[in-house]
Amino acid sequence: MTENSPAALAAPYDALLLCSFGGPNGPDDVLPFLRNVTVGKNIPEDRLVEVGEHYGHFGGKSPINEQNLELLAALQAELGRRGIDLPVIWGNRNWHPYTVDALRDAAAFGTKRVLTIVTSAYASYSGSRQYREHLAAAVSELGDIAPEIDIVRPFFNEPGFVLANADAIAEAAAKLDGGLAGAHIVYVTHSIPDAMQDASAVTGPGYREQHEDVLATINALLAGDVAPTFESSLAYCSRSGDPRTPWLEPDVNDHLEALAQAGVRKVVIAPIGFISDHMEVAFDLDTEALETAAEHGIEAVRADTVGVRERFVSGLVDLVLERAARERGEEAPARTVGAYPALPDVAPPGSCRMRHGEVTGIPVIAGAED
Numbered sequence: 001m002t003e004n005s006p007a008a009l010a011a012p013y014d015a016l017l018l019c020s021f022g023g024p025n026g027p028d029d030v031l032p033f034l035r036n037v038t039v040g041k042n043i044p045e046d047r048l049v050e051v052g053e054h055y056g057h058f059g060g061k062s063p064i065n066e067q068n069l070e071l072l073a074a075l076q077a078e079l080g081r082r083g084i085d086l087p088v089i090w091g092n093r094n095w096h097p098y099t100v101d102a103l104r105d106a107a108a109f110g111t112k113r114v115l116t117i118v119t120s121a122y123a124s125y126s127g128s129r130q131y132r133e134h135l136a137a138a139v140s141e142l143g144d145i146a147p148e149i150d151i152v153r154p155f156f157n158e159p160g161f162v163l164a165n166a167d168a169i170a171e172a173a174a175k176l177d178g179g180l181a182g183a184h185i186v187y188v189t190h191s192i193p194d195a196m197q198d199a200s201a202v203t204g205p206g207y208r209e210q211h212e213d214v215l216a217t218i219n220a221l222l223a224g225d226v227a228p229t230f231e232s233s234l235a236y237c238s239r240s241g242d243p244r245t246p247w248l249e250p251d252v253n254d255h256l257e258a259l260a261q262a263g264v265r266k267v268v269i270a271p272i273g274f275i276s277d278h279m280e281v282a283f284d285l286d287t288e289a290l291e292t293a294a295e296h297g298i299e300a301v302r303a304d305t306v307g308v309r310e311r312f313v314s315g316l317v318d319l320v321l322e323r324a325a326r327e328r329g330e331e332a333p334a335r336t337v338g339a340y341p342a343l344p345d346v347a348p349p350g351s352c353r354m355r356h357g358e359v360t361g362i363p364v365i366a367g368a369e370d
């Protein structure tokens with residue numbers, strides 16, 4: 001194997017880990033899964049039962065697991081297309097297959113160093129730091145057999161991710177009477193507490209600002225040379241927890257109602273905060289938000305998430321190879337679109353805490369001095 005051969009491009013990594021949130025595979029999994037998700041948060045059991053009913057609309061099964069398997073297969077195929085032999089493994093924070101088990105199996109096959117793709121494009125506590133805590137816990141549990149783990153930087157402004165979202169929105173808009181002209185694009189992401197938003201902005205663009213940058217970049221792409229007239233805005237879904245705690249607003253349903261009152265009659269709902277159609281998309285958007293739009297006389301379509309679109313998957317592999325090259329000491333400039341530079345490979349101290357300045361003492365990886 002020569003130094004410049006395709007097979008060497010993934011060195012020094014032995015495996016690629018797809019690390020995700022996880023979700024129930026059937027009705028019996030729902031409450032145990034939700035208890036895992038909310039451990040230590042003092043969420044009443046009756047609230048978990050209420051949230052669990054959302055899964056009942058889909059047979060008690062989240063679509064996220066099958067979609068992660070599709071993404072895993074797509075990553076393997078793209079690596080193979082480029083002649084790169086890098087095994088892709090999958091592990092979850094909150095349900096089977098758990099990350100620690102995936103890493104234990106990988107270690108048994110001789111894996112020494114793993115690069116991780118977290119299935120969240122944006123930097124915040126829940127989208128990045130919490131995964132760093134999760135992976136540190138897995139390493140601690142595995143002890144001496146644990147492989148070394150690195151993490152691909154948050155990729156909200158990676159060209160493939162943004163272009164794939166733009167493609168999905170354009171395709172959805174084409175289903176509206178008159179297309180995008182005169183429409184309103186409601187970009188949607190998962191809400192987070194205001195305190196978490198503030199903490200996300202301490203060492204770089206905040207969670208909200210990252211989304212606003214993606215919104216502006218996609219708008220420019222969609223306008224193009226002809227510049228169809230359309231409006232856009234950012235809304236949020238899936239807030240939870242104590243209703244007295246301020247979270248990012250507006251809620252997508254409240255926002256749709258306000259748009260209707262302002263005379264908007266056609267909308268594209270664009271879930272740029274998610275990479276696959278899991279429960280927040282399938283229930284909060286496809287069920288609740290589309291019902292709200294219909295009730296208020298809005299013609300609405302929901303754009304696809306990036307899923308396994310070719311541009312997105314290719315962009316993820318580009319990220320993997322860029323990071324591998326940098327770890328080998330080679331020049332590998334990060335490709336971005338939008339107003340912000342690439343976020344660093346290693347998180348700076350104090351980044352993406354749950355609350356700014358709150359030091360929990362929970363170990364993290366990919367930024368040991370933090």
